[in-house]
Amino acid sequence: MTRVKYAVVFLFAAAAFFQAGCDIPLGTPEERMFKAAKNDYEHHTRRLLDQGISPNITDSAGWTPVMWAAAKDNVDTLKLLLDRGGLLELRNKKGETALHIAARWSRLDTVRFLISRGARTEALDRLAWPPMMWASMQGRTDVVTALAEGGANIEFKDSNGNTPLMMAANRGREATVKELLRLGVNPxxxxxxxQTAAEIARQANYPQLADIIEGREPSKTQPRRKGKR
Incomplete structure (x- = not known):
């Protein structure tokens, strides 16, 4: 039998395996738990939990199944894990909680869900940043709004005195800057x-954004630099 035929047979066998409702066939039970959380295999996650696998096991980076489900925006599996004892505030090796991860990865539905389940919006990672700082710096505008609606401090200051508005300004995140201003930050x-946020924007070569922060109409003669992605 050729390699192609072997591959076809394997794929059909694997499909039949899953359709029969069997467990994920490869790896240890712990490895299968991580695969199930990453891929939103709610049924397999439930079976592994029923077999006694903890929802709070960690991989080599300190990630739990809860964190992986949050990263992949797998809300149904995430809900199951939390209902079965998964902990919201565990940290990975970077000090991140599931909410940090969901905010950085722009998983809006998961951010809202985690907040509804009591996730701490002010939890700090190893850089002493809450999710709001990451969302602002990366231009995750909808996530910024959801965090603020969930009680996050829009005027947070890090060890250098930088605020979410300053982080957004430094990266040229115009939509995020406008949303933070709408939410009521003090520019x-x-x-x-x-340095103020406007001064930071000018230093980073975003003069029109600086004008917006200062409440002025952006000068049409000034060069406009696109924000980083």
Whole structure:
């Protein structure tokens, strides 16, 4: 039998295996739990939990099944894991919670769900940043809104005195800057270097964004630089 035929036979066998409702066939029970969480295999997750596999096991990076489900926006599997004892506030080796991960990966539905289940919006990672700082820096505007609606501090200051508005301004995240301003941040605040968000935007070569922060109409003669993605 050729390699192609072997591959076809294997695929049909694997499909039949899953259709029969059997467990994920490869790896240890713990490895299968991570695969199920990543791929939103709710049925397999339930079976592994019934077999006694903890929802709080960790991989080499300190990630739990809860974190992987959050990263992949697998809300149904995430709900199951939490209902069966999964912990929201466990940290990976970067100090991130599931909410940090969902915010960084722009998983809006998961962010809202985690907040509804009591996830701490002010939890700090190893950089002493809450999810709001990451969402602002990366231009995750909808996530910024959801975090703020969930009680996150829009005026948070890190060890250098930088705020979410400053992080968004430094990266040229115009939509996020506008949303933070709409939410009521104080654009006049300065960091420990004495810089305001507008000054940071100008230094980063976003002069029109600086004008927006200062409440002025952006000058049409100024060069406009696109925000980083």
């Amino acid at each position: 006049a605040k300065a960091n420990k270097s004495g």
